[in-house]
Amino acid sequence: MSLNKVTTRQIVMKQYQYKLKAYYQVFNSMVILQVIALLFSTGGIMFRGGRGFGLDISLNTYTADMIIIFTFLWAFINAITITTKAYREDDFIFVTNRQTQHLSNMLFLITASVIGGVTAVLVGYLNDIIFFFTTDPKTFAGYSELITPFDVLTGVVATSLYVLMFCAAGYLVGVIIQLNRIFTVIIPVLIIGFLIVGGQTEGIPVNVRIYLFYVGETDVLLFMLKSLVTSALIFAGSFFLLRNKEVRV
Amino acid sequence: MNVIETTGLTKTYRRMNAVDDFTVTINDNTITGVIGRNGAGKTTLLKMLAGLIKETSGDVRVFHEHPFNSLYASANSILIDDQMLFPEALTLSELLAQGARFYPGWDEAFAQQLFDYFSFEPKQIHEHLSKGKKSTFNMIFGLATRCALTIFDEPTTGMDAAVRKDMYRVLLKDYLAHPRTILISSHHLEEVEHILENILLIDDGTLHLHKSVEELKEYAVRLTGPTALLGQWLYNKDVLHKKQHSSDMMEVVVKRDFPLEQAERMGFHVTPVAPSDVCIYLTAKSEGGIDDVFK
Numbered sequence: 001m002s003l004n005k006v007t008t009r010q011i012v013m014k015q016y017q018y019k020l021k022a023y024y025q026v027f028n029s030m031v032i033l034q035v036i037a038l039l040f041s042t043g044g045i046m047f048r049g050g051r052g053f054g055l056d057i058s059l060n061t062y063t064a065d066m067i068i069i070f071t072f073l074w075a076f077i078n079a080i081t082i083t084t085k086a087y088r089e090d091d092f093i094f095v096t097n098r099q100t101q102h103l104s105n106m107l108f109l110i111t112a113s114v115i116g117g118v119t120a121v122l123v124g125y126l127n128d129i130i131f132f133f134t135t136d137p138k139t140f141a142g143y144s145e146l147i148t149p150f151d152v153l154t155g156v157v158a159t160s161l162y163v164l165m166f167c168a169a170g171y172l173v174g175v176i177i178q179l180n181r182i183f184t185v186i187i188p189v190l191i192i193g194f195l196i197v198g199g200q201t202e203g204i205p206v207n208v209r210i211y212l213f214y215v216g217e218t219d220v221l222l223f224m225l226k227s228l229v230t231s232a233l234i235f236a237g238s239f240f241l242l243r244n245k246e247v248r249v
Numbered sequence: 250m251n252v253i254e255t256t257g258l259t260k261t262y263r264r265m266n267a268v269d270d271f272t273v274t275i276n277d278n279t280i281t282g283v284i285g286r287n288g289a290g291k292t293t294l295l296k297m298l299a300g301l302i303k304e305t306s307g308d309v310r311v312f313h314e315h316p317f318n319s320l321y322a323s324a325n326s327i328l329i330d331d332q333m334l335f336p337e338a339l340t341l342s343e344l345l346a347q348g349a350r351f352y353p354g355w356d357e358a359f360a361q362q363l364f365d366y367f368s369f370e371p372k373q374i375h376e377h378l379s380k381g382k383k384s385t386f387n388m389i390f391g392l393a394t395r396c397a398l399t400i401f402d403e404p405t406t407g408m409d410a411a412v413r414k415d416m417y418r419v420l421l422k423d424y425l426a427h428p429r430t431i432l433i434s435s436h437h438l439e440e441v442e443h444i445l446e447n448i449l450l451i452d453d454g455t456l457h458l459h460k461s462v463e464e465l466k467e468y469a470v471r472l473t474g475p476t477a478l479l480g481q482w483l484y485n486k487d488v489l490h491k492k493q494h495s496s497d498m499m500e501v502v503v504k505r506d507f508p509l510e511q512a513e514r515m516g517f518h519v520t521p522v523a524p525s526d527v528c529i530y531l532t533a534k535s536e537g538g539i540d541d542v543f544k
Contacts, residue, residue, distance in 0.1 A: 003312060003397050004353035006324045014350055021343075022336040089334045092301060093390075094351035097318040243318075246302040248332050 008103075011095055015104035019082075022090065023108065026078050030071070030116060034123045037070035041127050042134070062131050064124025068159060071120040072166045079109055079170030083178055083242075092247050102239045109167040117160025121152065154220055161227040165214075168234035175238040178245065252277045252398055252430040253298060257307035260293050260454075267293040269454035270307070275432070275447075277397070280424060282441055282462075283434040284528050285451035291434040292330070294451065295402050298432070299328035311398060324353065326398035329391035331384055331406045335375040341386065342371035345393070354395035356427075363389045363419065367412070380407030388416055392423050400432045405440075417444055438525035448524065452532040465524040470509065473500045474517035482515055489530040502530055 041064060049058040081087065082105055091101045176183045195207055217223040253275040260268040268290045275281055285291045296302045297309055300316030300323060309316060316322040335344055345364065349355040367385050378386060388404050405413045421444045424431060435441050448465055450457040469489055472479060476499040487504035494500055502522055512519050
């Protein structure tokens with residue numbers, strides 16, 4: 001009989017590589033969602049029309065918002081998926097404990113966030129290009145400012161960080177659902193209830209404050225700090241909740 | 250070295266003790282059969298040893314570590330059962346490749362030979378295999394890990410008789426070539442008896458006995474004789490099983506804690522009792538058998 005010693009670091013890296021291979025479907029669904037979002041976006045997502053004084057005006061706004069929002073949605077659902085029984089139990093076929101499992105999940109979600117962020121931004125530009133070639137330039141009311149490589153980079157970083165926060169949130173929701181099925185009902189009720197009640201409070205509503213806390217942050221470094229700390233806290237909370245979860249019961 | 254040590258190990262599900270105050274020690278390089286009836290607590294015990302579930306109270310040590318969340322225990326032990334969920338995205342050959350990446354002792358040649366012998370296709374998906382094929386693959390996977398503690402929980406579920414026989418043979422040969430600690434749970438003791446060294450009999454979540462197969466063979470004897478004589482002679486003997494052959498002939502199984510000549514001198518017919526029968530008698534729920542239900 002020979003006993004083998006392994007380190008947490010070794011196993012986390014092995015699990016991470018394993019997950020990149022075994023969870024690849026996650027990226028298929030991302031591509032599908034982004035293509036759908038692109039189709040929705042090419043027609044212009046906001047339309048305003050007016051008529052008067054013999055003039056007929058219609059204004060279409062073309063943005064990549066839809067692609068970004070779909071990517072957030074994908075991140076959220078994807079993170080919930082990897083907390084489900086089938087995915088959690090996979091790890092226990094191989095060498096694992098709950099700590100390495102959680103760390104490798106986190107690494108996987110960070111990777112997925114970067115891939116999601118990069119592709120969302122690039123598909124956004126693709127949207128612009130399609131628009132440019134399919135619409136008569138004479139009807140343009142104006143463009144957003146010219147794009148520099150730095151803009152692309154900050155766009156990618158910021159989008160990835162948002163995607164990461166959605167991953168973290170989805171992961172937490174998934175973990176809570178794993179603790180008890182009843183939360184599949186309670187969580188949506190809480191979120192919707194919060195949106196309603198939050199809007200009725202005095203002064204600036206809480207949900208708007210949360211929105212402003214992140215979206216209103218104009219300093220890139222400060223935004224990075226805020227989003228990274230948020231994600232880290234949510235991941236830590238998830239781990240705390242799932243540290244004693246039994247498998248194959 | 251003690252591979253497994255439990256003291257007062259208890260697991261409670263909804264106020265029912267699935268495993269109750271279980272204390273046992275298992276040495277390295279032994280094959281132990283974990284025997285018990287349905288619902289005796291075998292699976293619960295094995296899952297606690299594998300670190301999949303957590304005890305309610307008591308203590309469990311595997312390689313001197315608490316297996317729940319121990320990376321060391323996980324790297325050196327594996328539990329094979331029919332609930333194993335393999336990732337659907339990977340083919341069988343990819344699963345074997347992952348096994349090789351994770352388990353330091355993985356025997357690639359061994360895995361591949363058995364994989365071919367049992368005619369698996371590299372591109373197959375575990376989920377799509379038949380029940381017996383799944384069990385066969387799981388067992389190959391478990392043996393190939395060469396884990397110092399390898400646990401099989403009802404490993405032959407769904408296998409046909411030929412494969413079952415083959416797999417037990419593989420298990421024994423591989424154990425002889427690479428000694429390690431193996432636990433096998435089964436409710437068909439007669440099927441695994443020939444490869445076991447020790448037997449752990451569980452009943453109602455408690456340890457009933459932990460003996461070697463040799464000891465168990467000597468544990469009880471079957472006596473056949475006239476009802477009147479035998480019935481009287483049984484006074485203060487430990488009777489495990491009683492069966493009335495006819496109105497004046499009786500068969501009893503008694504614990505062998507007396508010299509056999511004593512019984513022979515009385516003219517009783519003495520025959521040995523197979524270990525599997527001993528286990529059945531020891532864990533019988535009530536006097537008599539299924540026939541009594543129809544009386």
